[in-house]
Amino acid sequence: MATQHSRSAARIMMAPAVVLLLGWMLVPLTMTLYFSFKRYLPLRGGDLGWTGFDNYVRFVSSSAFWPAVQTTLLIVGGVLVITIALGILLAILLDQPMWGQGIVRILVIAPFFVMPTVSALVWKNMFMDPVNGLFAHLWRFFGAEPISWLSEASLPSIVMIVSWQWLPFATLILLTAIQSLDSEQLEAAEMDGASPLNRFWFIILPHLSRAVTIVLLIQTIFLLSIFAEIFVTTGGAFGTRTLTYLIYQRVLESQNVGLGSAGGVYAIILANIVAIFLMRIVGKNLDA
Amino acid sequence: MARAVTTQRKTLNTILAWAVGLLIFFPILWTILTSFKTEAQAIASPPIFLNFDWTLENYAVVQERSDYMRFLWNSLIIAGGSTVLGIIIAVPAAWSMAFVPSKRTKDILLWMLSTKMLPAVGVLYPIYLICIELGVLDNRAALVVILMLINLPIIVWMLYTYFREIPGEILEAARMDGATLKEELLYILTPMAVPGIASTLLLNFILAWNEAFWTLNLTAVDAAPLTAFIASYSSPEGLFFAKLSAASTMAIAPILILGWFSQKQLVRGLTFGAVK
Numbered sequence: 001m002a003t004q005h006s007r008s009a010a011r012i013m014m015a016p017a018v019v020l021l022l023g024w025m026l027v028p029l030t031m032t033l034y035f036s037f038k039r040y041l042p043l044r045g046g047d048l049g050w051t052g053f054d055n056y057v058r059f060v061s062s063s064a065f066w067p068a069v070q071t072t073l074l075i076v077g078g079v080l081v082i083t084i085a086l087g088i089l090l091a092i093l094l095d096q097p098m099w100g101q102g103i104v105r106i107l108v109i110a111p112f113f114v115m116p117t118v119s120a121l122v123w124k125n126m127f128m129d130p131v132n133g134l135f136a137h138l139w140r141f142f143g144a145e146p147i148s149w150l151s152e153a154s155l156p157s158i159v160m161i162v163s164w165q166w167l168p169f170a171t172l173i174l175l176t177a178i179q180s181l182d183s184e185q186l187e188a189a190e191m192d193g194a195s196p197l198n199r200f201w202f203i204i205l206p207h208l209s210r211a212v213t214i215v216l217l218i219q220t221i222f223l224l225s226i227f228a229e230i231f232v233t234t235g236g237a238f239g240t241r242t243l244t245y246l247i248y249q250r251v252l253e254s255q256n257v258g259l260g261s262a263g264g265v266y267a268i269i270l271a272n273i274v275a276i277f278l279m280r281i282v283g284k285n286l287d288a
Numbered sequence: 289m290a291r292a293v294t295t296q297r298k299t300l301n302t303i304l305a306w307a308v309g310l311l312i313f314f315p316i317l318w319t320i321l322t323s324f325k326t327e328a329q330a331i332a333s334p335p336i337f338l339n340f341d342w343t344l345e346n347y348a349v350v351q352e353r354s355d356y357m358r359f360l361w362n363s364l365i366i367a368g369g370s371t372v373l374g375i376i377i378a379v380p381a382a383w384s385m386a387f388v389p390s391k392r393t394k395d396i397l398l399w400m401l402s403t404k405m406l407p408a409v410g411v412l413y414p415i416y417l418i419c420i421e422l423g424v425l426d427n428r429a430a431l432v433v434i435l436m437l438i439n440l441p442i443i444v445w446m447l448y449t450y451f452r453e454i455p456g457e458i459l460e461a462a463r464m465d466g467a468t469l470k471e472e473l474l475y476i477l478t479p480m481a482v483p484g485i486a487s488t489l490l491l492n493f494i495l496a497w498n499e500a501f502w503t504l505n506l507t508a509v510d511a512a513p514l515t516a517f518i519a520s521y522s523s524p525e526g527l528f529f530a531k532l533s534a535a536s537t538m539a540i541a542p543i544l545i546l547g548w549f550s551q552k553q554l555v556r557g558l559t560f561g562a563v564k
Contacts, residue, residue, distance in 0.1 A: 006388050007388060007390065009384070009388075010384035010385075010387075010388035010390070011384075013380035013381060013383060013384040014380070014381045014384050014385065014396070016377050016380070016381070017377050017378055017380075017381035017400070017440060017444055018381070018396065018400075020377065020437060020440065021400055021403050021437065021440060021441065024403065024437040024440075025403045025406065027414070027418075028411035028414035028415055028418075029406070029410075029411060029414075031411075031413075031414035031417070032410055032411055032413070032414055035413065035414075090308065093301070093304060093305050093308065094305060096298075096301040096305070097297075097298050097301065098298055098301040098302040098305050099298070099302045100302065100306065101305075103309075104305045104306055104308075104309040105309075105551070106548050106551075107309035107310060107312060107313040108308070108309050108312050108313070109547070109548075109551055109554075110312075110313050110316055110544060110547070110548075111312065111313075111315070111316065112547070112554070113494060113498070113540065113543045113544050113546075113547035114316065114498075114540050114543075114544075115497065115498040115500060115514065115515050115518065115539060115540060115543070116498065116500045116515070117500050117504075117515045117516075117518040117519045117522075118319075118518050118536045118539055118540055119315070120522075121518060121519075121521055121522055121532060121536065122315055122318075122319050122532075122533075122536055123315065124522070125529060125532060126315075126318060126319065126322065126529055126532075126533070127315065132331040132333075132529065134318070134335060137333055137334060137335050140333075141334070164312070164315070167312065168312075169554075169558065172551065172554060172555055173555055173558075173559060173563050176555045176563055177563055210563075211563050214559055214562050214563055218558065218559065221405055224407060225407045225408055225409060225501070227408075227409070227500065227501045227504070228500035228501065228504060228515070228519070231504060231519065231522075232518075232519050232522040233522075244407065244409045247409045247410070247412070248409055248412065248505075251409075251412050251413045251416075252412065252413075252416070252505065257413050260412075260413060261413060264407075264409060264410035264411065264412070264413075265410065267407045267409055267410045268406060268407055268410040270407075271405050271406065271407045271410075272402075272405065274405075275402060275405035278405075279398050279401060279402060281562055282398065282401065282560050282562050283394065283398055285562045286394050286397065286398075
């Protein structure tokens with residue numbers, strides 16, 4: 001049904017979206033690349049000329065770089081492990097027959113809809129405050145000394161906040177995947193005497209592998225760029241400065257644009273490595 | 289699963305699932321409860337769960353002191369505007385990709401998706417600079433455009449997956465029956481496309497409402513939406529739990545309600561059709 005005429009009409013209909021996204025991608029990207037090769041300090045002299053790869057070298061060799069990489073890996077890795085492990089268990093639980101399934105589902109999904117600044121502040125103050133937070137009450141109730149969570153155990157605290165936000169996403173996607181599992185297969189295995197653990201290990205888990213991969217990739221891309229959770233809790237202090245936060249500080253706080261832009265290019269490359277794997281899976285699905 | 293289970297097993301599942309569900313929901317519940325307490329009750333030790341004097345005072349104070357309505361209005365304009373604008377631009381594109389696919393359709397879709405993967409911090413300064421040069425830093429229109437561009441790939445993708453499910457044969461049948469192009473669009477395509485467009489609208493409104501990188505970095509006073517309003521509570525320490533809770537409750541309540549309607553679309557929208 002696609003005639004020459006409808007093809008050119010299709011092209012015109014697609015044009016605004018394509019042109020806008022092309023501009024959105026190319027203009028800032030070109031500028032970031034351009035700045036990354038310059039010594040550029042807007043508040044201290046402005047454009048001080050070309051420096052070649054100096055910014056790239058300095059960004060990597062600064063004392064803040066490796067700790068930031070480590071923090072990023074710990075946060076992303078920690079959140080991924082927690083959300084996927086708990087997500088699988090939760091998805092299996094929610095798939096069981098029970099009363100009020102719809103309501104439980106809503107309760108579990110709710111954190112995903114809470115804006116990042118709210119969840120970070122609520123956790124920071126009402127739960128993790130060393131004097132008035134609920135955790136402090138709980139600790140004192142058991143006779144323990146309350147912990148100043150966000151300074152003494154800053155990384156685990158942030159991993160916990162972010163995991164709370166992303167657990168619903170993992171659960172929902174894994175639940176959708178579990179529900180597409182043929183229940184006859186499970187029944188057959190049960191009749192043949194497979195234990196629940198074996199059924200989980202040999203039927204459910206392999207069935208989930210694709211969904212797990214997708215959750216892993218999508219979350220990695222989003223988690224690499226978490227910002228608000230750190231911005232309102234620790235402001236990057238107490239060893240919570242991620243790569244994203246380091247670049248933000250270089251660019252906007254210390255206004256060293258050249259250096260920050262070089263960091264930005266690293267972040268873009270890193271995100272693209274993850275994105276390639278995700279696109280491959282999504283692309284395969286388009287053909288099917 | 290339509291397997292027969294014992295009542296005992298079902299009861300056990302129910303108790304366990306409700307316990308976990310309530311545990312996960314608890315921070316939100318606690319925030320809502322605290323918003324109705326006085327500041328003294330909010331930090332009482334041991335914590336008061338339900339038997340406090342319910343008050344609406346915090347809500348009044350938050351509105352009075354910080355002009356909550358202005359931030360709400362900004363959030364509505366930025367989230368609503370960017371979503372509607374995105375849909376207007378994405379519908380024709382998704383439509384043509386779904387009904388007149390070419391060899392390059394798949395590449396274009398994947399390329400659009402790749403723009404979504406671009407880390408925001410990598411282009412923070414260029415966007416910041418462009419906003420300054422154009423005089424639109426702390427400007428609602430600028431944020432409408434930026435958030436539209438951020439969510440455009442997701443909007444196109446969601447619409448595409450919905451439109452692709454509309455069978456082309458129906459159109460042919462209508463044409464055979466003598467329907468004009470106008471009738472075809474009005475009576476056949478539009479009704480079939482409306483649910484998909486509505487779901488896309490809903491999910492993207494939520495995503496734009498909660499966006500907290502550009503809204504924090506590109507606004508100061510005039511255009512600041514609720515994300516920035518809440519972040520401003522991070523500086524003062526001490527006795528403000530009840531007010532923080534009231535402000536938080538007001539910021540998340542509309543989206544929690546909308547979110548519950550969009551659970552199903554969430555999966556489709558955020559996995560780009562890879563999990564259905």
